[in-house]
Amino acid sequence: MSKLRVAVLGARGRIGSEAVRAVEAADDLELVAALGRGDKLETLVEAGAEVVVELTTPASVMGNLDFCVRHGIHAVVGTTGWTDERLAQLHTSLAASPRTGVLIAPNFSIGAVLTMKFSEAAARWFESVEVIELHHPGKADAPSGTAHRTAQLIAAARTAAGSGPQPDATVTALDGARGADVDGVPVHSVRLRGLLAHQEVILGAEGETLTIRHDSLHHSSFMPGILLGVRRVVSAPGLTFGLEHFLDLG
Numbered sequence: 654m655s656k657l658r659v660a661v662l663g664a665r666g667r668i669g670s671e672a673v674r675a676v677e678a679a680d681d682l683e684l685v686a687a688l689g690r691g692d693k694l695e696t697l698v699e700a701g702a703e704v705v706v707e708l709t710t711p712a713s714v715m716g717n718l719d720f721c722v723r724h725g726i727h728a729v730v731g732t733t734g735w736t737d738e739r740l741a742q743l744h745t746s747l748a749a750s751p752r753t754g755v756l757i758a759p760n761f762s763i764g765a766v767l768t769m770k771f772s773e774a775a776a777r778w779f780e781s782v783e784v785i786e787l788h789h790p791g792k793a794d795a796p797s798g799t800a801h802r803t804a805q806l807i808a809a810a811r812t813a814a815g816s817g818p819q820p821d822a823t824v825t826a827l828d829g830a831r832g833a834d835v836d837g838v839p840v841h842s843v844r845l846r847g848l849l850a851h852q853e854v855i856l857g858a859e860g861e862t863l864t865i866r867h868d869s870l871h872h873s874s875f876m877p878g879i880l881l882g883v884r885r886v887v888s889a890p891g892l893t894f895g896l897e898h899f900l901d902l903g
């Protein structure tokens with residue numbers, strides 16, 4: 654059986670360099686290009702890449718995806734910074750290339766995907782909920798894409814359940830003390846030497862709290878999800894948002 658031809662964009666970065674090693678180690682995949690900033694995207698076409706793994710920066714991802722989609726190259730995207738406007742732009746590009754698949758995964762680790770699922774399921778049962786994400790100090794964006802998505806899912810679940818606004822009697826606060834407001838859910842970002850990628854969702858009701866915590870201790874935690882995405886995206890045309898759509902979570 655022929656191997657799937659895979660390229661990595663952001664190949665010299667923290668997660669990109671790990672992805673290069675993971676693709677090289679997979680028997681059914683062939684690494685045909687490993688590009689960093691300044692390298693020509695045309696190399697992807699010359700190398701015959703069928704799938705690109707996009708792990709760059711929010712400033713680069715849209716241009717890279719536009720090129721891939723125009724050339725019918727499927728993409729597995731871990732880069733953060735997704736807004737409704739950006740997703741709408743991507744939908745428009747994909748409409749002109751209907752056989753191309755793009756997976757955007759706010760987080761490729763199974764534990765993080767489950768954290769989002771569990772938080773969404775728990776949200777309706779608790780009056781209060783806050784998200785704390787903790788990352789290495791080299792991270793460019795805050796809050797993390799995972800925390801943003803988690804808060805959106807929690808907020809949607811609360812709305813669907815008819816939950817009211819969260820109790821909070823704060824009258825005065827220093828700027829930032831109550832975190833960022835994502836659809837009514839406070840999200841707090843910690844940047845600390847020694848950490849990699851961690852998240853806690855704390856839910857509270859009268860007399861009890863529930864804490865759902867996930868820790869990525871090494872970039873290897875993201876690799877099974879990236880490889881699954883690469884193998885599945887070739888037969889999933891259009892936009893898939895979230896790795897959970899490629900997992901059988903019951």
Ligand SMILES: NC(=O)C1=CN([C@@H]2O[C@H](COP(=O)(O)OP(=O)(O)OC[C@H]3O[C@@H](n4cnc5c(N)ncnc54)[C@H](OP(=O)(O)O)[C@@H]3O)[C@@H](O)[C@H]2O)C=CC1
Pocket residue numbers: 662663664665666667668669688689690691708709710711713717730731732733734758759760761762798875
């Ligand atoms: N979904 C998930 O599970 C995960 C997502 N991420 C996300 O992935 C992204 C990268 O994270 P991380 O590896 O830590 O960041 P790094 O800064 O370590 O890596 C990004 C790399 O992309 C390169 N780059 C920038 N622009 C381009 C371009 N146009 N073409 C090719 N390469 C480019 C950078 O080069 P230079 O250094 O020269 O600027 C750098 O080497 C972030 O958005 C992060 O949040 C990270 C981990 C897991």
Ligand SMILES: O=C(O)C1=N[C@H](C(=O)O)C[C@H](O)C1
Pocket residue numbers: 733759760761788792793796797798799800849850851
């Ligand atoms: O930059 C990182 O490191 C990570 N980015 C993603 C995010 O913003 O959620 C995924 C994971 O948290 C690691």
